[in-house]
Amino acid sequence: MTDLSAQTTRTSVSNGTAIDILCDLVRTSSVSNHEVDAVCVFVRAANQIGLDAEIDEAGNGHALTRNRQESAREIVLLGHIDTVPGDIPVRVEDGVLYGRGSVDAKGPLCAMLCAAARAVLPEGISVRVVAAVGEEIAASPGAHFVATQLKPAACIIGEPSGWDGVTLGYKGTMQIRASVQRENTHTAGPEASAVDMLFAWWNTVLAYLYEINQSHERLFDQVQSTIRTSTSSNDGVVDQAEMTCGFRLPRWILPEELESAIRAHTTQDVTLDVFGHQGCWVADRNDAVARAISNSIRQHGSTPRPKHKTGTADMCVVGPVWQCPIAAYGPGDSSLDHTPNEHIRLDEYAKSIDVLATAIETLAHEIASSICQ
Template sequence: MSERTLPSGLRAVTRAMDDLAIAVVHDLVATRSYSGEESAAVGVFAKHAHALGMHVAIDEAGNGHATRAEVTRQGGVELKDSRKIREIVLLGHIDTVPGDVPCVLRDGVLHGRGSVDAKGPLATMLVAAARAKLPADVGVRVIAAVGEETAVSPGARFVVTRMRPAACIIGEPSGWTGVTLGYKGRLVMHVTMTRAGAHTAGPEASACDALVHAWQACVAHVQKLNAEHSGAFETIQASLRSLRAESDGLCDCATLSAGFRLPRWMLPDELELAMRGVIDANSLVATVAITAEGHERAYATDRNDAVVRALSGAIREAGERPHPKLKTGTADLNVVGPVWQCPIAAYGPGDSALDHTPGEHLVIDEYLRAIGVLTRAVESLASELVADS
């Protein structure tokens, strides 16, 4: 039944619900929350969660939690040892990368930093969690995690050992008809090469020469590792993030930061060890410093996963065909998936090609459709959890 065929009173209720949902995402996007500066936006999240009738808490890491009353009575934020209520965790993130993209709602499109990555998906989760009709012994928790855009993801790491959900949905843009089954792993390395200052006409390699030579050797080694594999999700991707050089007249220094996106067959520690060996073997200067961070292993589920089935079924009920996806980026799914070992997938409105771009925007109609899909998926998942008990 379209909105035009609804009774006038029901149309008014539907529009009021839509207006409230739009206010949630608008207010979140309008509140700047670069990684490490999320407290104001967490406050906005808490305000809207309370208005939606949910219980609110902020944990020691700064994450915002919004729960249905049944879950709160079982221990609030700390649910590590609780088995009385099966909990569905909707884990989104509230931080964004830097970049001032003004928040403007115009012609059914919300422009602004975080509208896609990932306040749109987070708002979708909050509204869907409040609307879902749940059995008495199934609870839902929405987490607005901090620091996801950093290499250490402190918000997700804080909660991962403090709860054991029965199922989890990660809030990331998949498009309203998409379901993300998994993400690649990650490794970030920083390499600095230093040598005594010398004339550029001299025979010895400069610090920059040495660094570029070592990086080229790293890329060649990655290509060798990839030789028996194909496809973006099943191969290692290596990219330079930054490259700089400086000199004080006595010492020349060159530094690079590189990122590696890892398939399921390559562990971060294993690649780090290999890259250290390649750099050491190809160093043209005596002084080399190497550090690494952001170690995340690839993680993926399959189409028979309970969360994937619930999301896919809800998309079909909305009249569309679900599109399963594997992403080459990294998300908090990589952090919690290996530990929780529960049904898990990622979902949210928005085109991920707009992530981190100056043209980031969210189509409001897609956002509202995604709320409907997620509401139905949570209800379906809750029913399955009860049936399996």
């Protein structure tokens, strides 16, 4: 039987130490596929604040509470350590940290790391913080790897929600690389160029999406689309054009279904390479994780703001596999993600650590109580 009165004490992590950890990690570049140095910084920081740490086969960093029992139920705090490209000079001005990854998502990751060290856990419960690699690329290899390796009792995803927000769902995603290649023709002739043909295809896709979105008013419930890149070339013999398109998917359509529909609207002149399939995932507002975070926000003086995000996160990767209570939380304004002005308020970062530590303790006791029943 689990002894709920037996508790594991944790290392006290001051706000100053927490800020130093975040600044060190933001200073360490970790563009997707180049995260090794940052993962090492994460591991060292975990050891310094009293957590065990390791690096897995996929390159993810793991920080684990010490004195774990082999049969312990585990709460996984899953963040990501990679960033999109973009060199932003790292600096602190008027209590604000500027730098690539400060919001997306090193702020949330470091908040989880420090909260795990602060939290006091009942016997039989452990916490694991994962610094996943590759979240910003279509394959999301870090999350896909841990999805097959871990079986947590609950999961918090580290993404910016604002210190008083809790994110319940993210849209799915799919990408298409569409291309046209044909013999060159005279521009005065009646035949369309490769670029003409490619954009005619794109207009057909947009018309189809407009039609299927008509019955869905909320943006979160619509299929969104955008052209991410486009190129064309003509050497006098071969005329070719290519574009990469991204799609954000709601709950009511799977990536495979959208792919099939788009292929049905595509002529033989256009070649499609479809990749990055990931379905939408939405958690229940009343599940244990969302409830623990929301109650903690109230305890720390604010009213929780539930959110559904039109972006995609690793929640969509692990949610369908783990089938456990799950929600996303973290400091920062997500509208600053990927921007040249990315920054995070350090007072908000400190508040989020308090919220997370309380939420982890609440969640841990709820899980421990369920073991005894």
